[in-house]
Amino acid sequence: MNRESDRERCVVLASYLVENRATVRATAQRFGISKSTVHKDVTEILRHVDRALYDEVSRVLATNKQERHLRGGEATRRKYRQLAGG
Template sequence: MKDYIEERVLEVANYIIDSKSTIRKAAKMFGVSKSTIHKDITERLPKINPQIAKEAKKILDINKAERHLRGGRATKMKYKSANA
């Protein structure tokens, strides 16, 4: 694996852990696709640093469990502002 990829993977993982960010937010922040962030965290990070991988996985699991709530809240706000 190239050095710049390893650096990005660690930077993304630390960003997700520190800010409790979603994959979408991390992708926007680092200027890469959601697929790249997902591959970095799920495949590359465990090979580089398993401990950080576990921490990042916990955050992503929480985000995944809450996503249906966030989507519902966003839809509610969308229609509330459209009808106002």
């Protein structure tokens, strides 16, 4: 890929992440690319491309980080409830 398409991709990824309050994992799955690529694009490249969008993405990522233990606990709860036949 060239630099211009990398920049365009990072803006598309960041816009999706912000508009949907999505996780890096969900964004990667939606676009069929790796989590590492999404994370690098929205944390490193985007900073130099669109600072305002970068700031919004940073807020979403910070929220996701604060909530991840809750999501993990809920997933575990659902797993064991399903295993118990509930």
